[in-house]
Amino acid sequence: xxxxxxxxxxxxxxxxxxxxxxxxxxxxxxxxxxxxxxxxxxxxxxxxxxxxxxxxxxxxxxxxxxxxxxxxxxxxxxxxxxxxxxxxxxxxxxxxxxxxxxxxxxxxxxxxxxxxxxxxxxxxxxxxxxxxxxxxxxxxxxxxxxxxxxxxxxxxxxxxxxxxxxxxxxxxxxxxxxxxxxxxxxxxxxxxxxxxxxxxxxxxxxxxxxxxxxxxxxxxxxxxxxxxxxxxxxxxxxxxxxxxxxxxxxxxxxxxxxxxxxxxxxxxxxxxxxxxxxxxxxxxxxxxxxxxxxxxxxxxxxxxxxxxxxxxxxxxxxxxxxxxxxxxxxxxxxxxxxxxxxxxxxxxxxxxxxxxxxxxxxxxxxxxxxxxxxxxxxxxxxxxxxxxxxxxxxxxxxxxxx
Numbered sequence: 001x002x003x004x005x006x007x008x009x010x011x012x013x014x015x016x017x018x019x020x021x022x023x024x025x026x027x028x029x030x031x032x033x034x035x036x037x038x039x040x041x042x043x044x045x046x047x048x049x050x051x052x053x054x055x056x057x058x059x060x061x062x063x064x065x066x067x068x069x070x071x072x073x074x075x076x077x078x079x080x081x082x083x084x085x086x087x088x089x090x091x092x093x094x095x096x097x098x099x100x101x102x103x104x105x106x107x108x109x110x111x112x113x114x115x116x117x118x119x120x121x122x123x124x125x126x127x128x129x130x131x132x133x134x135x136x137x138x139x140x141x142x143x144x145x146x147x148x149x150x151x152x153x154x155x156x157x158x159x160x161x162x163x164x165x166x167x168x169x170x171x172x173x174x175x176x177x178x179x180x181x182x183x184x185x186x187x188x189x190x191x192x193x194x195x196x197x198x199x200x201x202x203x204x205x206x207x208x209x210x211x212x213x214x215x216x217x218x219x220x221x222x223x224x225x226x227x228x229x230x231x232x233x234x235x236x237x238x239x240x241x242x243x244x245x246x247x248x249x250x251x252x253x254x255x256x257x258x259x260x261x262x263x264x265x266x267x268x269x270x271x272x273x274x275x276x277x278x279x280x281x282x283x284x285x286x287x288x289x290x291x292x293x294x295x296x297x298x299x300x301x302x303x304x305x306x307x308x309x310x311x312x313x314x315x316x317x318x319x320x321x322x323x324x325x326x327x328x329x330x331x332x333x334x335x336x337x338x339x340x341x342x343x344x345x346x347x348x349x350x351x352x353x354x355x356x357x358x359x360x361x362x363x364x365x366x367x368x369x370x371x372x373x374x375x376x377x378x379x380x381x382x383x384x385x386x387x388x389x390x391x392x393x394x395x396x397x398x399x400x401x402x
Contacts, residue, residue, distance in 0.1 A: 131165045132176055134183050142187045147198040153223060156195075159187055160229055192234045195226045199241050206252045213252060217353050224357045231359070242358060246371045253346065253376045260342060261380065264335045343380065347373060 059066070141155040166184055169177050202220045206213040220226075230238035350372055355365045 131162065132169075132180060134162065134180055134187070139183070139187065142191050147194050147223075147226070153225060156191060156229060157225060159184070159191060160232065163188060163233065188233055192230060192237060195230060196237050196241065198223075199226060200244060203241075203245050203248050206248055213249075214349060217349070217357075221353065221357055224359070227357060228359060242368070246368060249350070249372045250375050253350075253372065254379050256346075257339075257343070257376050258379060261339060264339060339380070343376070 138155045138158060141152055142159060145152050145155075162180075162184060166177050166181060170181075199220065202216060205211060205216055227238060227241065230241065347369075351365065351369050354360060354368050354372070358365075358368065360368065
């Protein structure tokens, strides 16, 4: 038996259910029409049975179609099952292919790394072979071609590079050096001998009469790499070339200025003052047997005339006097200026040549410059036209270039 509280709860639940049904739109519509709910319920139930019977009849009529549809659905399920198996197989195959592609990709990366390494090694190895090998045209040029040709200078520079490269590789104990070492040594000896003969011939050409040795200097200056090659590969021959040049140029310079100064002296005015010429001498004094005759043109001897113009900047920097192209007499000051400027010009050329050809700097250049020019300065110091100490003048000139 239900307790009183349970019965009350049940009644309340029924009431809420009835209240909910009463709020339904269909029920409210039936009540609105004044219909009995029992009759309305029976009517609805009859309609549901009619609908059920109609559905059963429709199902019976369509049973064959439904059975066919069922068979088709079963066939589709079988096809889908086969397709699923095929897709699973494809997925498995794709997995295998993916693994193979991944493997190929890894192999491709490895091959690419190897290719880059080989290309890098190939470049270095190619450069190494180029530096090590001795071309036939280089051998022929060094052995047979004249030293004065530009192609000889080009191959000599390449030979110098290969000599230095072999020295570097020899310190690394490279066995490949043994294959070309003998050939390079023979080429070096041949080149040193040909360069020695060429430079000695050019230096000796300075001694030929009427030779402009400045032109010869400019010629061998283009081949100053030859002396650099001798210094690097045979210092004894390099010293021989340098000593021979110093001795030759010292004699050539002395000979040149001795000739030039002698020719300048012939262009000096005939009458020059002597210690016996006195501006205050009395011409009326009777001359004794041992007295010397006075100058015929004493006034012109001591007259300045145009001699001071040599100090003007235009005249001071004017061209040198060329004795063999003029017979015009000149004052002593003009001849002295020409001689000094000739000394200055030759000293400039000589200093520049020594520093560039023999690759000297500072005091080393000064020492060789002194050896070349000192005899010339001593010569000029003793010339009759000297009015000041040429030695001091010469050292001033050298200080200008230093």
